[in-house]
Amino acid sequence: MANSAQREGVAAGATLNRDAAPGETLLKVTGLQKHFPIRKGLLQRQVGAVRAVDGLDFEVKSGETLGVVGESGCGKSTMGRLITRLLEPTAGKVEFEGKDITHLGVGAMRPMRRDVQMIFQDPYSSLNPRHTIGTIISAPFKLQGVTPEGGVKKEVQRLLSVVGLNPEHYNRYPHEFSGGQRQRIGIARALALNPKMVVADEPVSALDVSIQAQVVNLLDDLQQELGLTYVIIAHDLSVVRHVSDRIAVMYLGKIVELADRDSLYKAPMHPYTKALMSAVPIPDPRRKSAKSERILLQGDVPSPISPPSGCRFHTRCWKATEICKTTEPPLLELKPGQQVACHHPENFEDQAPQDTVLLTVAKQAAELVADEVLAESAATSAAVAAEVTATPAEKPAVTEKPVVTETSAVAAPEDEAPAKEK
């Protein structure tokens, strides 16, 4: 394709960065925070802050897809805007290809914009209704002062055909297209400068199911063809599973679990992840009676203005104990490729086995969780423990671990556990 040629043209004017090889870290985020101030009164004094994103650490490797899931208000979109630097972080550090871009100004960010692009959720409001799609897709070239090989028009038409639109529709306006087609226009615009990383914020949630599948497949094809790196933010767990290699689960501004797709969906370790996954309605009428498998969470997500102390999930968790209220669990790699921030993880040995007294809220929450689920949870942790013992590539501490007896909450104390606690 003309991509490599175009890449030369693009890179010539930009800060020449070596392309990250697949698997190398492309984006590194440490301690990322974004607090939106709440101002009140005549003097607009700051009276508080919405802690939308409150300490994120993760990496995105070149060529992979990182999925970010969470409920509304968990900070996933803010995270997307922070890593594309549409917002300036309150604290923390964002490094793209080893370069600190945390506090770069608009001008200094401009060269980076070629490499990091965004696809927006709403294909209706993200396209200017008064511009033709030719103008919309060629805007990145104009802004960056780049003339692609063969001229802008030819390149735009090529992009249109890449995303599956008719190149002859160059002069049409957004209203002449359906939702799915508009989303394709948004994707074409994001691809115009041949970026390295594309952040897609709910790319398919505004689309109908049949169109959703078309766009998901398109994103997939483009990644394979162009070697793109994606950060896909979505609330739909089944879509996220389909597109992602690794998945971060967010709750109230924090990552509670970050794991490979298969580990996460087969054996979620954070109770929140488990509840979230069990809540997805399964399109299978024969499972209708099996609703007891579902973990219902109590109430709503607490306010990010004053998030709960300790583990932020402790107010709704059925496994919460005193330590959850007082100590915030760190995000630790408990299994290879699976990081979890929990004192009492599912499908794994307890991280704070000495603390067994459930909080009152947890007792109430546990009433909503069927006994079968608790029993199954115990059984799976046992099975997982056995599996872990059987795998040769695990950590030594886990090998010595006996098969977990009953619930994971009463699992045998681990020597390593208190050490992990800090």
Added chain:
Amino acid sequence: MTELSKSGAAVGEPVKDSPAPSAFLEVRDLKVHFPTDDGLVKSVDGLSFTLEKGKTLGIVGESGSGKSVTSLGIMGLHTTGQYGKRKAQISGEIWLDGTELLTADPDHVRKLRGREMAMIFQDPLSALHPYYTIGQQIVEAYRIHHKVDKKTARRRAVEMLDRVGIPQPDKRVDSYPHEFSGGMRQRAMIAMSLVNNPELLIADEPTTALDVTVQAQILDLIRDLQKEFGSAVIVITHDLGVVAELSDDILVMYGGRCIERGPAEKVFYEPKHPYTWGLLGSMPRLDREQTERLIPVKGSPPSLINLPTGCAFNPRCAYADVPKDNVTRTVRPELAQVGGRHWAACHMTQEQRERIWTEEIAPKL
């Protein structure tokens, strides 16, 4: 209206002449058309179904397939007067518990609305009035249909809020909608629609605006309440998961018509229409092993002004070229029975569909 109903020939199932149906709700050949400058928008074009008390019908379809227009039509909420030429043209028959709603006196329908049939809307924030407290709105809904004093009505409102799981209902009854979270607003709206114990409840995308964990709570609530009140429920949604959770029967709509209808099990396990196959293939599923690729339906939903001739799905159908006996593409397939209480509208023969489903589609899902 009358003019249309005369010309409205039998589409879908044959319209019987017997005036009093045995079913609790029976919709016969419902058509809702909107005249616009660009032409006549046939949002619903010949829809028939029945629903018994205590049962749930799930209506599935993409945006613009006529799901919501159907529900508003049953509720009698389409404007048919004020805007001169711009009124909706409705024809067909809607029988609710022995009363035909389309020809009934509007005042009578007004009495039924809210009491016999109620609706849960998609977006609770725009369906609730921001100016009145939740309590006032529930009390109003109750007092319109019951001659009781304000105190009794308020007690009833508190009771309903408690029933739908709002904590501290005696306090929250005086809250305004903006003081509630999304899930609580949806609960409040459910409380409002159920305050008169309606026998028909229409839930139009009841959980689309909610997060999954809240969605699970609401689905659970709808299911429990239905068991408790024994109402007939119509759930309108685009989410096959939600339909599978709630419905006994499923009706799949495409381009304003029903293209497949049957018991939930049949529609999910032995679907007989290529569009239903498409819907099932488009959907990534958590309960299955990861598939490499989704199988999307090509193209986009049709324009309701110029529906494709013949089967409305034919431009997008992967099997449109399968040879069919004595039928041309320009003929519209009628709903035909393909099994016990299972209908589909497709030109392919039963055997052809059976073979394609078992050999080509099912293994890929």
